[in-house]
Amino acid sequence: MANLLIIGAGGVGRVSAFKAAKNTDTFRNIVLASRTKSKCEKIAKDIKEKLGIDIKTYALDANKEENVIELIKKENIDIVCHVALPYQNIPIMQACIKTGAAYLDTALAETEDNPDTYYDLQWALDEEFKKAKTMALLGCGFDPGVTSIMVKYAADYLLDKIEAVDIYDCNFGDHGRHFATNFDPEINLRELNLPGKYWENGEWKTTQPFEIETKHSYPECGEATSILIWHEELESIVKHFPSLKRARFFMCFSDKYLYHFKALKNVGMFDIKPIKICENCEISPLQFLAKILPDPQELVTNYKGKTNIGVIVEGIKEGKKKKYYIYNICNHEKAIKETGAHCVSYTTGVPAIIGCKLMAKKIWWNEGVHNVEEFDAKPFFEEMEKQGLPIKVTEIKE
Amino acid sequence: MANLLIIGAGGVGRVSAFKAAKNTDTFRNIVLASRTKSKCEKIAKDIKEKLGIDIKTYALDANKEENVIELIKKENIDIVCHVALPYQNIPIMQACIKTGAAYLDTALAETEDNPDTYYDLQWALDEEFKKAKTMALLGCGFDPGVTSIMVKYAADYLLDKIEAVDIYDCNFGDHGRHFATNFDPEINLRELNLPGKYWENGEWKTTQPFEIETKHSYPECGEATSILIWHEELESIVKHFPSLKRARFFMCFSDKYLYHFKALKNVGMFDIKPIKICENCEISPLQFLAKILPDPQELVTNYKGKTNIGVIVEGIKEGKKKKYYIYNICNHEKAIKETGAHCVSYTTGVPAIIGCKLMAKKIWWNEGVHNVEEFDAKPFFEEMEKQGLPIKVTEIKE
Known part of the structure; x- marks a missing residue:
């Protein structure tokens, strides 16, 4: 039994708290903390009403490690599930090092002035985690997270040697708004x-944003224009599977989304350089845009359709070329009914809690800083099935 | 000879100052004032270099009438040419009432919280201007301004009775930017x-924004999609020409402009309700957008093409239906070469200085508050020819 601290009370925090409350065989004391305590309280109230489980709530500024240390000590926390902003990864990791708590996140550390960051900052803390006799599990949402575990599953159970990975992420849902992001607008739009x-023949190749697009057919959902983007799990997959000759990530976008995206980009609304508004007060165009776009959590009203995220892994099995499509489909209305959050939050929060659960049970345990593909995929997939995100594996025969 | 105070150092202020400096037979002392003195100084320097004329410059917050009064008294000003923001019409008019200076503007008074304003606020000052034995000439740019004078010309010199007026305004110029406004972005986008x-059969009819569009053929320029919008001179034209059965205003927009305009509108970037950024600091989406769009003055680099603004006046002459197209064409490169400002500024600043000149010479003079169509069009058109904006009149035969 472990005491769990979830940091972040957006959509992913909501799903994580709900799922933790459904796993009280693993989690004894569930604490939810975020900058805005009222958001935690709303989630706690919903969980109490739906599941009859009590969770504790706190206001917490996680940018300061001393605040996190204080809360970890006060609540005797064993595992910190960090699903707030990626600006806070490092102070929270430092708090875990100083208290011996285990750490999990779902997105790699970023700084406000630079969205183009890599795992080095977090991997560099490996020795410190080892000394503290605890572990950090990086990138344990869906993508990054489950996508890498899918690759690991193919490498261990489907193929003798893996040669190529293409990750495809598509939200076929419709929230009816002109333009909105499904998670924090600032973080999402910085990424895009x-x-x-992408990785090809032993080297990284760079494109202009949105330069490469393809029509991809998503199983059970249909075809969608999908654009090659940089996505952080490519870095760790290429590191951990050195036999890979190619690794790419594609995300689909609706015409409506692309129309608004391109216009806003042209006008400069995605710039991250702050603009002075008043004496001692500045804000970047992207941060301002984030303020006026719909709250991703509010999209749950009338959100319909499904998400489809998966990987196509190519490789060799017994001397023959083989290709597998491993994917998950999530239904927005079902996710909202269960947790009050749509699939983009659901598919991130559920794997995060599974990661915490496997660490709590020491099924996934290795002191230091690790990515998810360093562990056995099978117990994770078994939990995915139980926790509402079943994985499908199909062979693609050409 | 009159002492002239020009308030505003944007593109229109620049053109006004240049044109005043070319009319030193009328203007003795030329003073240019704006919130940012350095902008005035840059214009003064350019005028000194090009024309060898000295103009004085001042920093002035024209939102406060006492500041304007002080400057009028200090420089012994006879006429105030207000080409700053329409938020400042009323304090500047009050300053004229209190000092006896004549007043001219090129856009009707607006308040920050309401872009949907009418002439009533300014017409209400008629008695006070009469008591002060001076006059205010409202809306003496191109549109409003020359467009109304064109109607007056048709009413006095071309037709016995005018029945319909359609105003067409198109900028065929290309500044090469994704999205920019040709004058103050906040004022421009509020209007749109x-x-x-529009006026039809004795009543005002309202449409959704951009509801009515038509293809219109602009003489010497070509066809362009033109959209029916509300424009302030319609109010005064309908008042002063009671025989009108119809009065409409159409403005053309490029596909590129509309692409960005619609996306920004959908996202909420045109909202004028302020959003809190920091403690004691707020800004509306529209004001924020205005901060990141190109400075209209900067568009002069590589601005090519022409503007075409005119009116089609229909009516009766000697018992027969007649229709005239009265218009002006302005060439961006020529305007920039002469004054450093493009046609959208040029076509506003030139009529403003002509209005000041006719008031200075008492050719247009009547104590109280007046619109341009209350005066004889001929001397104005003669000046337009001399000052670089010739008017063309053609009969449309069907």
């Missing part, structure tokens, strides 16, 4: 404005 | 987001 990047 | 409105 980076140059595209 | 109002419902459309």
